[in-house]
Amino acid sequence: MTLSSTTxxxxxxxxxxxxxxxxxxxxxxxxxxxxxxxxxxxEITALYIHPIKSCHGISVQSAKLLPTGxxxxxxxxxxxxxxxxxxxxxxxxxxxxxRPSYDAxxxxxxxxxxxxxxxxxxxxxxxxAHPSKEWLNKNTETHEAKIWNQWTSSRVFSTKLTSPFNDxxxxxxxxxxxxxxxxxxxxxxxxxxKEVLGYEASTCFPDLMPLLVGNESxxxxxxxxxxxxxxxxxxxxxxxxxxxxxxDAANAWDEDRWKTLRISPKGQHGGKPMTFDVTxxxxxxxxxxxxxxTAEQHKTQPWDTLMKYRxxxxxxTYKPCFxxxxxxxxxxxxxxxxxxxxxxxxxxxxxxxxx
Numbered sequence: 001m002t003l004s005s006t007t008x009x010x011x012x013x014x015x016x017x018x019x020x021x022x023x024x025x026x027x028x029x030x031x032x033x034x035x036x037x038x039x040x041x042x043e044i045t046a047l048y049i050h051p052i053k054s055c056h057g058i059s060v061q062s063a064k065l066l067p068t069g070x071x072x073x074x075x076x077x078x079x080x081x082x083x084x085x086x087x088x089x090x091x092x093x094x095x096x097x098x099r100p101s102y103d104a105x106x107x108x109x110x111x112x113x114x115x116x117x118x119x120x121x122x123x124x125x126x127x128x129a130h131p132s133k134e135w136l137n138k139n140t141e142t143h144e145a146k147i148w149n150q151w152t153s154s155r156v157f158s159t160k161l162t163s164p165f166n167d168x169x170x171x172x173x174x175x176x177x178x179x180x181x182x183x184x185x186x187x188x189x190x191x192x193x194k195e196v197l198g199y200e201a202s203t204c205f206p207d208l209m210p211l212l213v214g215n216e217s218x219x220x221x222x223x224x225x226x227x228x229x230x231x232x233x234x235x236x237x238x239x240x241x242x243x244x245x246x247x248d249a250a251n252a253w254d255e256d257r258w259k260t261l262r263i264s265p266k267g268q269h270g271g272k273p274m275t276f277d278v279t280x281x282x283x284x285x286x287x288x289x290x291x292x293x294t295a296e297q298h299k300t301q302p303w304d305t306l307m308k309y310r311x312x313x314x315x316x317t318y319k320p321c322f323x324x325x326x327x328x329x330x331x332x333x334x335x336x337x338x339x340x341x342x343x344x345x346x347x348x349x350x351x352x353x354x355x
Contacts, residue, residue: 034347035257035259035345035346035347035348036257036345036347037345038342038343038344038345039248039251039254039342039345040248041339041340041341041342042245042246042247042248042339042340042341043245043246043266043337043338043339043340044243044244044245044246044263044334044335044336044337044338044340045216045244045245045246045336046059046236046241046243046244046336047059047060047061047062047063047070047242047243047244047334047335047336048060048237048240048241048242048243048244049063049070049071049072049073049242050073050074050240051072051073051074051075051076051100051102051109052074052076052077052078052098052100052111052175053074053076053077053078053086053088053205053206054078054087054088054089054090054095054096054287055078055095055096055098055099055100055111056096056097056098056099056100056292057237057240057292058100058101058102061335061336062333062334062335062336063333063334064331064332064333064334065274065328065330065331065332065333065334066180066181066328066331067180067201067202067210067328067331068180068185068202068203068204068210069180069203069204069206069210069211069242069328070210070211070242070334072102072109072129073204073206073242074203074204074205074206075177075178075179075180075204075205076100076109076175076176076177076205077145077147077154077175077176077177077178077205078095078098078165078169078173078174078175078176079145079146079173079174079175079176080171080172080173080174081171081172081173081174083146084143084144084145084146084154084174084176085145085146086145086146086147086148086205087169087173088287089287089290090285090286090287092169093290093295093296093297094168094295095295096290096291096292096293096295097113097114097295098111098112098113098165098168099111099112099113102129107128107129107130108126108127108128108129109126109127109128109129110124110125110126111124111125111126111127112124113165113168114168115164115167115168116167116168123164123165123168125161125162125164127157127161131177131179133179133182136155136177136179139157139158140155140156140157140158140177141155141156142154142155142156143156143176145176147186147205147207148207150186150189152178152184152186153178153183153184153186154176154177154178154183155176155177155178155179155183156174156175156176157174157175157176157177159174161175162174162175178204178205180204185202186202186203186204186205187200187201187202188201188202188203188208188209188210188279188327188354189208189354190208190209190279190280190351190352190353190354191209191279191280191325191351191352191354192208192209192279192325192327192354193354196279196352197277197279197327201327208279208325208354209279209280209325209326209327210326210327210328211242211243211276211325211326211327211328212239212240212241212242212243212282212323212324212325212326213241213242213243213244213245213255213258213261213276213278213323213324213326214236214239214241214243214244214245214255214322214323214324215244215245215247215252215253215254215255215323216236216244216245216246216247217246217247217248217249217251217252217253217254218247218252218253218255218322219234219236219239220249220252221252221253222234222302222305222306222322225305226301226302226305229301229305230301232298232301234288234291234301234302235292237292238287238288238289238290238291238292238302239282239284239288239322239323240287241323243263243334243340245340246340253310255323255324256281256312256321256324256349257342257345257346257347257349258278258324258342258345258346259277259278259342259343259344259345259346259349260275260276260277260278260342260343260344261275261276261278261326261340261341261342261343262274262275262276262340262341262343263276263334263338263339263340263341264338264339264341265333265335265338265339266335266337266338266339271332271333272330272332274328274329274330274331274332274334275328275329275330275343276326276327276328276329277326277327277329278324278325278326278349279325279326279327280313280315280324280325280349280350280351280352281312281313281321281323281324281325281349281351282321282322282323282324282325283313283316283319283320283321283351284303284306284319284320284321284322285319286303288302288303288306288322289301289302289303303320306320306322307320310322313349313350313351314350315350315351315352315353316351316353321351
């Protein structure tokens with residue numbers, strides 16, 4: 001079969017240009033934006049859940065990711081009575097001595113705390129970690145609870161369980177719960193509001209967003225400064241992250257640029273990649289001054305050190321920042337060791353008040 005002159009020209013052109021274009025594509029340099037290059041992939045080194053807001057956390061090897069955050073994370077909260085306003089370490093440091101523990105075999109959450117005026121006695125009660133709607137309807141009452149200036153629906157546990165904790169707090173309190181799957185959602189505000197984020201999202205009882213991600217390199221850099229200033233080092237758990245990732249020691253605080261993240265399963269645990277939107281930096285109060293193991297509160301650190309060099313967000317210049325607040329787009333399972341990638345970076349982060 002005789003080829004036309006046009007066909008012969010097309011074949012010759014393809015033979016010349018395709019290799020050239022392929023070479024240019026493969027050897028081109030990444031386009032550098034004003035926010036810099038996307039960092040190399042790394043991995044998750046720790047996962048933490050805090051079942052009761054402001055109480056002691058639990059280190060876990062894996063966790064289920066829900067639209068509202070990690071399963072069992074800040075789904076319970078202590079509130080005042082009769083006002084139903086949230087209680088935190090900010091106004092009562094000893095809350096960190098309240099220790100939830102989870103038994104996967106019985107799917108039970110057990111809450112313990114030191115008994116007042118006793119050396120070895122403990123306060124203790126157990127509740128279902130994933131109560132059914134029927135169980136809640138039978139064993140709890142509904143009442144709105146207040147977080148900052150936002151009211152949200154909640155389930156109130158019977159004082160038959162919780163009344164001994166009145167002595168621990170030194171006043172009458174209630175324990176409330178929010179079932180992420182079938183209770184009314186608590187819509188996100190601030191940078192997570194629909195008109196900013198681009199879609200509707202909600203959470204249970206965190207201050208603002210469903211997830212907090214921290215960088216190992218940043219806590220290491222902060223500890224270098226604390227060690228030099230006061231011979232002090234602190235654990236990252238003071239900042240109450242959900243996800244801790246391995247960072248590049250040469251690029252501490254690189255998380256300030258993160259915009260879109262992806263976590264991919266490592267191994268064969270049957271999951272799929274999950275994407276996260278970084279809404280803003282996490283502006284910090286003095287909670288990290290409290291040692292979560294002892295409830296002792298340092299008078300100045302790490303607050304003073306952070307204030308010297310981490311007041312970096314134009315939207316909230318009177319507070320230092322540590323960690324990044326995130327919203328998940330998908331659900332799934334996260335494990336320590338999973339691959340962690342930054343898909344996009346930005347230099348446009350600006351904290352928007354939302355309390």
